[in-house]
Amino acid sequence: MTPPSTGARASVEPVSTPESPRLDPAPGDWRRVSPRYIVVDLVGTLISGLLTTAALAVPWWFVREWWMLLPSAVSAVVMVVTLALVPRRVRAIGYRLRDDDLLFRRGILFQRFAAVPYGRMQLVDISRGPLARAVGLAELKLVTAAASSNLTIPGLPIEDAEALRDHLVAVAETRRAGL
Amino acid sequence: MADVDDLADGEWHRLHPLTPLLRGGLVMIAIAGFVFANLRERILELLIPGDYAPDGDYDPIQLILERNLVAVALAVVLGIVLLVIAIGWLSWRMHSFRIGAESVEVRRGILFRTHRQARLDRIQGINIVRPLIPRLVGAARLEITVAGDDANIQLAYLGSAVADALRARILQLASGAQRRPVDGVAGAAARATADPASPAAPGAPSDPAAPLVLDSVVGRRVGEFLAPELDPALAAPESVVRMDPGRLVASTVLSTSTLMFVVFLVIAGVLVSVGGAPVALFGVVPLVFGLGSFLVRRIVTSLRYTIAATPDGVRVGFGLLSTSNETLPPGRIHAVSISQELLWRPFDWWQVRINRAGRSTRNGAAGRQNTTVLPIGTRDDVLRVLELLLPDTLGEHNRDLVAAGLKRAAQDDGYTVSPRRAAVLRWFSWRRNGVALHRDAIALRRGAIWRELVIVPTARMQSAAVHQGPLLRALRLAALRVHTVAGPVSAHVGALDVRDAERVFDDTAAAAIAAASTDHSHRWAGHSGRSAGEAPRAGAAPPAGEAPPTGNAPPGGSARPPADPEPA
Structure with a gap:
């Protein structure tokens, strides 16, 4: 049962020391998502940011005062900062297939690590948005009986996502447990 | 109604013949009442002839009388009644299980x-609900809950006596045990060996032999109505928590909502006396009614509370007029929270709530949400209830874990608590705020003012996560979260030391895998490890063959509890 290989493997975080304030429960190699996902995330962030900025500018249409544009300006600044951080954020997404569970990490400022035992997976979903499809990527979603598990691995090349799904379903079957 | 053995024989059966009346009949009675109320004057006129003329131009009765359509009208009414009866009969015919x-x-x-x-x-x-009116005619609703929102199967309605026995039979089939129903389980409804000293039903005459002595139908109804919620033959009397009505009322009155109300009252009083604005009093009146009805409802639904161990799990009963009592098989409880309101502290009262798969968004009997397992109880009650709820998880080896979880924090009480620098975020509770990992359970302790202890059996947890935001990072802290099925209990603990959080996260993930691989509770009695027919007794020693308790979380990041080599 060899796990499928996935694209880039790189370690971008600084190596943690015992005194490091950063969270790093499982130091070592992580499987990273495809760098093409940066494009998807950039475009998605841009679209939602522009929509928010435009929506916040609507009051200004009725009251032509400069300060009515403040919310819109704040939104634009937030969008630019978010856009600048997208590449780092995408590089921080990682997962690791361990013997009995899947370990997942994401976030730099807000870090999150989650461990989902294979036997707890109720279903594995692959979904592809229009942007992701254009660059040949897919999103893998693991569903357990707990809604808060909420584990989604974005930016997987479609063949990797399918191989990973088949692998996960196979190992989940051998470790099947009750609820 | 047929015998239980006939009902659970794998053939199709129909429900109680009064079912259509109980399900839809009340609507008919309401319509009849409405019609009667509208025709009141006319009926009065028929009985007491007088000079009465309807003031409206349009009066259907007048119209019918004037045009000699009485026969037609009666035929139409008769037709409708027959149609309703036919539909009711047909729906009863077509409804089978x-x-x-x-x-x-x-x-x-x-x-x-x-x-x-x-x-x-x-x-x-499996829940047996007896709303007031079906209860009067001796019928009950059997609700079989499976995982998923509102994914339950309802058998409404069954004969009251047969419902109890049928539940025992379904659970026995579900347990995977090969035992035949012994006459302590399925035959219990018919066999009534009363224990007069049974504390199972405070306030009710505990003489279930009455239904057999009084041979009339009325007598049987009365007997069923007054019979204890738990059959003494099934309930282990020493394990039952006694619910004192006085304590129930006092605890409800001393809740936070009452506290808020008093605060509001004081503010309103100040406003009236200082500002001279009696208008503020108008806001109080609806609040008084709202709070009053809330308190009364809470108290009434929690009256006649019982909890007991049965061979097929813990059985919790509630309700004074409409009753519900539910059996939870072993391994169906995903998280337990033991919490205390501020005003309960002097009395050492606690409340126990659970998370379970398969919640009903509709409430149980009389609006009682079926996730509160113990509405109010002393520390001893809580410990007894916990042993019933998690018989395989809690035992002698980790009893001190629970005891320490309900107390003030102490040195070396088994909990990994927040460091001193977390006092910035947890002003009073940083000494208590902590986590303890056992092989069978993870305990999360938090709150100094509103104390709470959450216990998640490792065999039930779905996944685990650690979080860290900028604020926590600045303080070298992290938050731990254990994911369970949705419910009122949230298993998380914040503001732990980063290295502690990492270690506990790692050990929790490993413990979850180890526990899941040795878990057999979906067929709780079918597993050879436990002799068939043996009840999961409260506080029983762990089944033979299990490793001795490993104590607290093993040190070292990647240490993994040895997995039981036994195949699933």
Whole structure:
């Protein structure tokens, strides 16, 4: 049962020391998502940011005062900062297939690590948005009986996502447990 | 109604013949009442002739009388009544259930047929609800809960006596045990060996032999109505928590909502006396009514509370007029929270709530949400209830874990607590705020003012996560979260030391895998590790063959508890 290989493997975080304030429960190699996902995330962030900025500018249409544009300006600044951080954020997404569970990490400022035992997976979903499809990527979603598990691995090349799904379903079957 | 053995024989059976009346009949009575209220004057006129003329131009009765359409009108009414009866009869004919060795199925509907099937090993609990009116005629609703929102199978209505026995039978089939129903389980409804000293039903005459002595139908109804919620033959009397009505009332009155109300009252009083604005009093009146009805409802639904161990799990009963009592098989409880309101502290009262798969968004009997297992109890009650709820998880080896979880924090009480620098975020509770990992359970302790202890059996947890935001990072802290099925209990603990959080996260993930691989509770009695028919007794020693307790979380990041080599 060899796990499928996935694209880039790189370690971008600084190596943690015992005194490091950063969270790093499982130091070592992580499987990273495809760098093409940066494009998807950039475009998605841009679209939602522009929509928010435009929506916040609507009051200004009725009251032509400069300060009515403040919310819109704040939104634009937030969008630019978010856009600048997208590449780092995408590089921080990682997962690791361990013997009995899947370990997942994401976030730099807000870090999150989650461990989902294979036997707890109720279903594995692959979904592809229009942007992701254009660059040949897919999103893998693991569903357990707990809604808060909420584990989604974005930016997987479609063949990797399918191989990973088949692998996960196979190992989940051998470790099947009750609820 | 037929015998239980006949009902659970894998063939299709019908429900109680009064079912259509109980399900839809009340609407008919309401319509009749409405019609009567509208025709009141006319009926009065018939009985007491007088000079009465309807003031409206349009009066259907007048119209009918004038045009000699009485016969037609009567025929129409008769037709409607017959149609309703026919539909009721047909829906009863078409509504049937089947209980096989693997699943429970229900077919119903006349035009739109539905067929629902539930696997027995996925049963999360079986509830017997007796709303007031069905209870008066001796009928009960059997709700079989499976995992999923509102994914339950309802057998409404069954004969009251047969419902109890049928539940025992379904659970026995679901348990995977090969035992035949012994006359302590299925025959209990018929066999009534009363224990007069049984504390199972405070306030009720505990003489279930009465139904057999009084041979009339009325006598049997009365006997059923007054019979204890738990059959003494099934309930282990020493394990039952006694619910003192005085304590129930006092605890409800001393809740936070009352506290808020008093605060509001003081503010209103100040406003009235200082500002001279009696208008503020108008806001108080609806609040008084709202709070009053809330308190009364809470108290009434919690009256006659019982909890007891049965061979097939813990059974919790509630309700004074409309009753509900539910059996939760072993391994169906995903998280337990023991919490204390501020005003309960002097009395050492606690409340126990649970998370379970298969919640009903509709409430149980009389609006009682079926996630509160113990509305109010002393520390001893809580410990007894916990042993019933998590018989395989809690035992002698980790009793001190629970005891320490309910107390003030102490040095070396087994909990990994927040460091001193967390006092910035947890002003009073940083000494208490902590986590303890055992092989069978993870305990999360938090709150100094509103104390709470959450216990998640490792065999039930779905996944685990650690979080860290900028604020926590600045303080070298992290938050831990254990994911369970949705419910009122949230298993998380914040503001732990980063290295502690990492270590506990790693150990929790490993413990979850180890526990899941040795878990057999979906067929709780079928596993050879436990002799068939043996009840999961409260506080029993762990089954033979299990490793001795490993104590607290092993040190070292990647240490893994040895997995039981036994195949699943």
